[in-house]
Each structure stands twice: as C-alpha cells, then as structure tokens.
Amino acid sequence: MRLKDKVALITGAGSGIGKEAALLFASEGARVAAVDINPVAAGQTAQTIRAAGGDAIALTADVSKAADCEAMISAAESAYGMLNVLFNNAGISHADDDDAIATSEVVWDLTFAVNVKGVFLGCKYGVPALRRAGGGSIINTASFVAILGAATPQLAYTASKGAVLSMSRELAAIHARENIRVNALCPGPLYTELLMKYLNTDEKKQRRLVHIPMGRFGQAKEIAYAALYLASDESSFVTGTEFLVDGGITAAYTTPL
Numbered sequence: 001m002r003l004k005d006k007v008a009l010i011t012g013a014g015s016g017i018g019k020e021a022a023l024l025f026a027s028e029g030a031r032v033a034a035v036d037i038n039p040v041a042a043g044q045t046a047q048t049i050r051a052a053g054g055d056a057i058a059l060t061a062d063v064s065k066a067a068d069c070e071a072m073i074s075a076a077e078s079a080y081g082m083l084n085v086l087f088n089n090a091g092i093s094h095a096d097d098d099d100a101i102a103t104s105e106v107v108w109d110l111t112f113a114v115n116v117k118g119v120f121l122g123c124k125y126g127v128p129a130l131r132r133a134g135g136g137s138i139i140n141t142a143s144f145v146a147i148l149g150a151a152t153p154q155l156a157y158t159a160s161k162g163a164v165l166s167m168s169r170e171l172a173a174i175h176a177r178e179n180i181r182v183n184a185l186c187p188g189p190l191y192t193e194l195l196m197k198y199l200n201t202d203e204k205k206q207r208r209l210v211h212i213p214m215g216r217f218g219q220a221k222e223i224a225y226a227a228l229y230l231a232s233d234e235s236s237f238v239t240g241t242e243f244l245v246d247g248g249i250t251a252a253y254t255t256p257l
C-alpha cells in the first residue's frame with residue numbers, strides 16, 4: 001500500500017487523469033476527496049472507489065472560484081482529519097482556443113481562470129492544510145506544451161500550462177523547508193476526451209502522432225501511475241520538477257517512420 005494512511009484531494013476527478021488517479025490512489029490505501037465541477041461525475045468516481053472497498057467522498061467545486069476551493073479543502077479535512085496530498089489536476093482546453101488573432105479574450109480568460117487561477121487557489125487554501133498535517137505533496141498538472149511549442153495552435157492553453165510549470169517551481173522553492181513538495185506533472189498527448197475533442201479529425205490526430213517516438217497516445221492510467229509516485233513518500237527528495245510522462249515527445253527531433 002503505497003499511500004497507506006494518506007488523505008488525497010484530486011481535482012478533475014470525474015474524468016480522465018483525475019479519475020484514474022482517484023481509483024489508483026484509493027487502491028493504494030489513500031482516503032480520497034474526489035472533486036469535480038460535475039457533481040455526477042465526481043459522485044461516480046467516489047462510488048466506484050467505495051464499491052471496490054476503498055474510502056472516498058465526492059465534492060463539487062469550480063476550481064476557478066475561491067469560495068469553492070476553500071470549501072473543498074475544508075470538507076476534505078473535516079471528513080478525514082487531515083490532508084497530505086493535493087493534486088491540482090482540473091483543466092480545460094477550449095475548442096475555440098487558437099492563435100493570437102483568432103483566440104477571443106473570453107476564451108483566454110476562461111482558460112486562465114481554470115488552468116492557472118485554479119492551481120493558485122488550490123494552493124492558497126491547500127498549503128495551510130498540508131502545513132497542519134506536517135507537510136505533504138502537491139502535484140500540479142501542466143503539460144508537455146509548457147516545454148514545446150506546437151504549430152497547431154492553442155495559445156491560451158499553452159501559455160496557461162507554462163504558468164502552471166513556473167508557478168510549481170516557485171512554490172517548490174518557497175515551501176521546501178516545510179516538508180511540502182511541489183511538482184508539475186507534464187503529460188504528453190493522451191487518448192482522453194479532452195484531447196480527442198480538440199484533435200477532432202484524423203488529419204489533426206496524425207499530425208500529433210507523427211511527433212511521438214512511441215507512435216501512440218498515452219493512457220490516463222499511465223499518468224496516474226506517475227502521480228502516484230509523486231504523491232507517495234517514494235519521491236521524498238523530488239520537488240520542483242517538470243515531471244514528463246510523454247512517450248518521448250520532448251526528447252525527439254525526428255521519430256521512426
């Protein structure tokens with residue numbers, strides 16, 4: 001049991017990476033607060049965990065709202081007495097996110113509200129909870145696009161993930177002596193609803209796949225396993241990293257034909 005006696009709060013736990021992480025963390029002994037803006041999806045994740053004999057509660061929160069973030073941390077602490085792991089994972093990739101000319105201010109602001117402010121607010125209320133527990137691990141989901149530019153533009157999303165990565169480094173430096181570790185998790189392109197909605201034609205999918213040395217999209221579960229390592233005490237000397245789990249996309253200039 002790699003997360004025995006730990007309490008983990010995961011945002012975006014109703015789908016994709018967050019859901020797989022919630023199931024995996026619970027199967028490794030964590031008590032899980034599964035948070036999502038979609039109450040039905042969060043409820044299903046918590047229910048699946050309980051049906052498998054694990055311990056989970058479902059919480060509804062919009063991570064772009066301060067009051068919701070304060071309430072989700074407080075509800076997790078009230079339910080389980082402490083918080084050890086904060087996985088700020090919720091994020092959006094808007095269908096109308098494009099280049100600088102075509103991207104509207106509305107899309108830019110919404111993307112930053114969820115992807116950047118959501119991580120900030122999670123930490124604003126989560127760090128004091130981790131302090132009360134004597135330390136802990138924060139994992140912020142960034143993306144490989146924080147490191148590489150893509151000619152298929154999604155400017156707001158890419159800039160937002162760059163912000164998550166740099167924010168995570170600074171948080172790591174600030175809180176390192178408090179036994180609070182902070183890492184940015186940088187997934188490569190995954191076979192999830194979020195990305196498949198964006199790469200909605202075969203041509204767009206192929207254009208992305210040709211850059212991945214492994215020649216396939218990743219699975220959410222493969223990212224959940226990386227999050228499990230960062231959440232657990234196995235990563236006790238790991239902080240401030242850009243933890244890439246990307247099928248080699250950031251390592252390659254050309255890929256096998």
Ligand SMILES: NC(=O)c1ccc[n+]([C@@H]2O[C@H](COP(=O)([O-])OP(=O)(O)OC[C@H]3O[C@@H](n4cnc5c(N)ncnc54)[C@H](O)[C@@H]3O)[C@@H](O)[C@H]2O)c1
Nearest residue numbers: 012014015016017037062063090091143187190192194195
């Ligand atoms: N899918 C990919 O290829 C990929 C690659 C790199 C990074 N990521 C990042 O991984 C994270 C999870 O993505 P995913 O692929 O699992 O997506 P997903 O769409 O499958 O799941 C995201 C979940 O977040 C929830 N959510 C959305 N807005 C929210 C809000 N304001 N407050 C609370 N919950 C909210 C959604 O309801 C959904 O359940 C995101 O931060 C995303 O940017 C994804």
